[in-house]
Amino acid sequence: MSHHHQQQDDEDDFGHSLTSGYKPGEKKTISEYHNLDADDEALRRWKESLGVTNAIAATGAGSHADDRHNVVVLELALEVEGREDVVLDLTMTPDELKQQTFIIKEGVEYRLKVAFKVQHSLVSGLKYKQVVKRSGVRFDKTEEMIGSYAAKPDTIVKKFLKDEAPSGMIARGKYDVRSQFIDDDGTIHKQWDWTFQIKKDWKN
Secondary structure, three states: HHHOOOOHHHHHHHOOOOOOOOOOOOOOOHHHHHHEEEEEEEHHHHHHOOOOOHHHHHHHHOOOHHHHHHOEEEEEEEOOOOOEEEEOOOOHHHHHHHHEEEEEEOOOOEEEEEEEOOOOOOHHHHHHEEEEOOOOEEEEEEEEEEEEEEOOEEEEEEEEEEEEEEOOOOOEEEEEEEEEOOOOOEEEEEEEEEEEEEEEEOOO
């Protein structure tokens, strides 16, 4: 099986996959972002005036530390028909996220969805990537195009195509995942590690 080739460093897991024919432009000037610091107070008042507009906004996203980030990733959710979403709150710290485990029933049809905000300027070619390993060996690699978005106050929810969880005794067990939000400029907006377990049923 091709997965058993020489192990690569984690940093190489995602590789480089810029949109075909796309040439990254110059980096946006740092001063452009520093100038936003002066508006922190105005941003805070603006956010308060919006109030809590939906359930996702109530997860605690929008802390002052997030004001300077252009893309704020709020949550990753597993949507299964007839069940409540299994939600991973991405406003947690990296260490907290490492402790999080999704339980997925084997063979079930599911859809991943992500919720995020674009706060200050256009983001171009935003992608979600994930590398799944089992016992240190790469098991699966996924890349989903999210798209290009202008800054706006609304939370954006992007649903991916339906997929089916593996099934059978061999498929059951723990999988380690590294996820990443990256744009066509190569800017990594969010990267985190987490795990999921394929089990015979949702509870055990």
